[in-house]
Amino acid sequence: MTTITKVALAGAKGNLGEVVLDQLLKAGFQVTALTRQGSSQTFPSNVSVKAVDYSSLDSLVNALRGQDAVVATIASAALGQQLLLIEAAAKAGVKHFIPSEFGCDTLHERTSTLPGYKTKVDVLEYLKKTAAETGLTWTAVFNGPFLDWGLKVGFLLNVKERTVEYPDGGNNKFSTTTLESIGKAVAGVLKNPEQTKNRGVYVQDAAVSQRQLAEAVKKVVGADGWKETITSTQEIYQQGLEEAKKANPNPGIVFVTTLKPAIWGEGWGSQFEKLDNDLFGIKQLSDEEFQAAVASYVPK
CATH class of the missing domain: 3.40.50.720 (NAD(P)-binding Rossmann-like Domain)
Structure with a gap:
């Protein structure tokens, strides 16, 4: 052994x-x-x-x-x-x-x-x-994406500038840890x-949609003054393919246009079907625990 x-x-x-x-x-x-x-x-x-x-x-x-x-x-x-x-x-x-x-x-x-x-x-x-x-x-x-880091640096949504993107409407769930x-x-x-x-x-701490995450954040920092946009992961994916075909593609653009469909698009495996949490002793967050976690991570 x-x-x-x-x-x-x-x-x-x-x-x-x-x-x-x-x-x-x-x-x-x-x-x-x-x-x-x-x-x-x-x-x-x-x-x-x-x-x-x-x-x-x-x-x-x-x-x-x-x-x-x-x-x-x-x-x-x-x-x-x-x-x-x-x-x-x-x-x-x-x-x-x-x-x-x-x-x-x-x-x-x-x-x-x-x-x-x-x-x-x-x-x-x-x-x-x-x-x-x-x-x-x-x-x-x-x-999946890092929950705490993603909120602190504005990757999942930008609390400081109050901007949030809803890929494909923002209702697809994704695993986050x-x-x-x-x-x-x-x-x-x-x-x-x-x-x-x-x-x-x-592993995951939670599976949430972008809209659920945004609502949790708004409960902490307030719901006023947000700029919300709806985007298409298919269009983003096509942008990435076109950029990758260039003689000198911009690696940053290729990476970001890859991340968005992988995290928020339907059919990309963004919400894990089978978890290994139990093997590692990782307990998923309840709704109340998730809200408390978000409150501790968002920039004040």
Whole structure:
């Protein structure tokens, strides 16, 4: 039976990475943070730190020797660096790899075709191939958009400017999860490597529509002065396809026009059908708990 004790974390200082690090430590794992050479980042005294060159296979293999698992919470712009990290993990004898997914379901047959997810899909396909050829196993964590971060920074809707978009009318439900619950899911995967190996796992704190989310926010900040627009995810999707065809596409446009149909469009797997919450001890929020959570996350 596989037991995971030592975990290497790549991207430990990102929005999600810091929370994942905290949850791994709370779960009792021995964590090593991988940092870029020359980095001045600091970590708690109970975290080991290894500086690596993400472009060097030898550097990564040396850093990963003796580790049981690798968790990547790498930012979108650097997702491609996981290819070498996966190769290094396999060469170093690492047992399990969790790639930097943590969003919409890129295993979904439609979502996987979206241009903005190409790098994630390529990484996951390479991870599957490597796992089939070596002793490495993997798990992809899917959680929908970040509920707390999405409200704080104005991604899900913009509280400071009082603007909200209702894709396709805003009534399609989507799965959404807080950073803390995602961190718990990562720790849960590593506590249950046999039950979660070589598959995607799905967690959510709630499944809500954009209109339900907006109403919850308005109960906190007031309903006056909002600018509301209705958009079409099909039109947004077509914009993304056209942008992706250009000789020099704008990656930001491609990414955003990918995210919107994947989160809010019907038929893109945005509301998860089967959840792994129970395996990880993650309780879904009641209506009252959801309202209280929204109240704690919106900018005042």
